[in-house]
Amino acid sequence: MNGGVRVVDICGMGGVGKTTLAKVVYDRMSPNFDASHFIFKGNNEGKSNWLLPGKNILLVLDDIDIYHLDEVMLTIDENLLGKGSRIIITTRDEGLLKGFKMHHIYRVKLLTNREAVQLLCRKVFRCDFPIRGYEEKINSILDYANGLPLAIVDFGSLLHGRRSASEWSTSALVEFKKIVNFVVMKVLDKTFLELSFDYQEIFLDIACFFIGKEIEYLEGILRCYAVEDIQLLIDKSLMTIIDKKIQMHRLLQEMGREIVQQQSPSNPEKRSRLWNFDDIDVVMQNDTATFKVEAIVLDLEDSREKRLRVEALSRMSNLRLLIFCNVKFSGVLKNLSWQLRYISWHQYPYTSLPSCYRPYFLTELNFPDSCITSVWDEHDGEKVFWHLRNMNLRGSKDLTKMPNFNGFRILERLDLEGCIKLSQLDGSIADCSKLKFLNLRNCANLVSIPNKLFSLSSLEILNLAGCFKFANCLNFAPFEEIAEGESIQQSSSPRRQKLCRSKSIELHYMTLKLLKNYVISLFNPPLTTGNAKKTFPTNIKSVPALAFCGGLRTEQIIIPRQMRN
Structure with missing residues (x-):
């Protein structure tokens, strides 16, 4: 050698x-x-x-x-x-x-189904296949073991030499599972105990809530902890990423959930995490929540007629993670935990955040398809979102007004897609020096945004697709002709009407010098009618990632020679 x-x-x-x-x-x-x-x-x-x-x-x-x-x-x-x-x-x-x-x-990979059958049958029957009449029981055991050799071998040792119907009954197998579970969990628990506190918390969150979710879904939640990523959990073989989705062995997931349930087997209100509808219903219906509840995640495939009493949330003072999807509620939401780091509430049923709520630690706020009309009532005064990085209000069709953004110190992403009643953005949004992503797609009534927004150096992606009223403003009011402090607003000036009749219109969507880091997307803007030609400005080639997409209402678009390749 x-x-x-x-x-x-x-x-x-x-x-x-x-x-x-x-x-x-x-x-x-x-x-x-x-x-x-x-x-x-x-x-x-x-x-x-x-x-x-x-x-x-x-x-x-x-x-x-x-x-x-x-x-x-x-x-x-x-x-x-x-x-x-x-x-x-x-x-x-x-x-x-x-x-x-x-x-x-x-x-080392988990066993395939064929390998698992062979290993178990060799331990139990001293052959490579199940004896007739035992197939269903064998499949039940293998489903539990999920390809883990230790569990399969332990089951095989317990069942070796047993042939009577009573020894293979459902109740007997349940008892055998308890024995195997104790041995396996002792082995798996060792890795968990070696983790730091923050990684233990992340592991429990993943085991209880996020198996099968997109890895991007977890990125905002990670900001709740003093860690940058979950690579350490992958390195320690506690989870994997397959097709960009979080996966974990069933027995590891079971171990994580068992750790949480053992915090208080009979009293769910004394557990740190709640994910089962019945447990959450008991806690909220009886209003027995304690400061020990730190996270609630409930994602229902089909919304049930039964509603949860929302008042109990007001008394969960240590709640840091809250996710509801397709869940119905009754009652009045008076407050939320000031410890909340992450909120995702699909179809949030209230018109604003509770007036008493102070979002001191909130890093992400997701209210898609909500009933919200404003983020908070203007009579509540100004709120400060010290740590908020992402706000998602897309599909909130009743949203009419966005707040003053002075309190959004480090906001990076703002998604307002489909907020069809929103007509303008507060001028202070241009002062969000960390803002990278702004989605205003299909804000059909949007007529005004601050001109200074387009000189915001941090902004990388701006989506104005489907903003028909605003598109009119862009076509016929070049930014160069607007005073620096003004907003771009609709106008029916004689000059604008004259431009509408012209046969060749140069597209000044905005000053191209300011677009070096932008991706602009304008779908179906009503640029013109008739046979008017459209000429893109020659300096548009200086924009590396500019996208004018789809259905321009004109018979001919003239693209500068420099761009044609």
């Missing part, structure tokens, strides 16, 4: 078979080396016991800690091992070896 020392990292979730795989490889390969050692976690064996300078050795470090890892890597750096040496490391934490250059990663 040659080619230099090689390090292989066998990683995967607890119970997936890393140690078993390492033992098989060790038994098969050890005769080919000058010496071989298999070191388990907790073994205090130092390198003096296995290091043979210049010799080719096979070393397996099973679930080792960082001390042993540093020791091994130091011997490699100092060229103390033979060039044909092989080091195998098993770990649940893929990130453990990220700082080391010379290593290969092998990720």
Whole structure:
């Protein structure tokens, strides 16, 4: 053997078979080396016991800690091992070896259904397939194990030699599941306990609420914690991202939910998280909520006739995460927790935020398709959103007025798509120095926005698609002719009417110098009628990401030669 020392990292979730795989490889390969050692976690064996300078050795470090890892890597750096040496490391934490250059990663996968059937049947029946009459029970066990070898092997050990109907009854299998669950959870819980507090909280949120959700959905929620991303949970094999969706092994999810439920098995109001309709209904109907409730997420596929009593929310003073989708309510919302970091309330049924509410810690506010007419009642005075980054009010058809934006210090995204009654934006929006995304699509009655908004250096995406009234303003009132402090508003001036009759109109959608970082989208603007030609300004080529999309009402559009490719 040659080619230099090689390090292989066998990683995967607890119970997936890393140690078993390492033992098989060790038994098969050890005769080919000058010496071989298999070191388990907790073994205090130092390198003096296995290091043979210049010799080719096979070393397996099973679930080792960082001390042993540093020791091994130091011997490699100092060229103390033979060039044909092989080091195998098993770990649940893929990130453990990220700082080391010379290593290969092998990720142990869950068993396929065929492999799982074969493993279980070999343990129970000493053959590769189920005995006739046991197929349904076998499928039930495999559905629970979900490809995890540890659970399958434990079930196989408990059922080996059992053939009577009573031993395979539903009640017996339930008891066996409890035994297996205890063993498996003990293994899985180990990784959870190694996490920091914030990552434990994120893990529990994901296990309870967000399996199957888009990863982008979680980004706003992460701002509730002192962490940047969830890569650490992926590295520790606690979750995966598949097709941009969050996935977690069923037994890990069950472990997370069990941790929460054990906080108070009989009293849901004393648990930190609520996700079950019946539990939430009991808490809100009886108004028994306590300060221990930190998060509520309820997403109903079909809205039920039964309504939740909303008053109970006013007394959940420690609530930090609130998500409702397709849920009906009764009563008056008097307040919300001042500790809230994230709110997503589809079809929010009230006309504004509660007057007593103070959004000191709120980072994201999502009220899609709501009944809101204004963010807060103007008689409540000005509210300060110190930490708000994202506000989504899209589809709120009764929204008529946006507030003064002076209190929105770090707002980055504002989505007002489909707010058909909104006619203007407060001029203070141009002072939101962090604003990157502004969606005004299909705000059909919008007639005025601050001219200074277009010189906002942070703004990257502005969507004005379907703003028909506003499109009229842009066509015939070039920004160059408007005083700096004015808003762009509709006008029926004689000059504008004259321009409508002209046969060639240069499109001054806005001063192109100001558009270097913009994506502008104007769908179906009523630019002109008849046979008038449209000529884009020649300096439009200086805009790297400009999009004029769809259905221009003109028979000919003249594009500058510089843009035609």
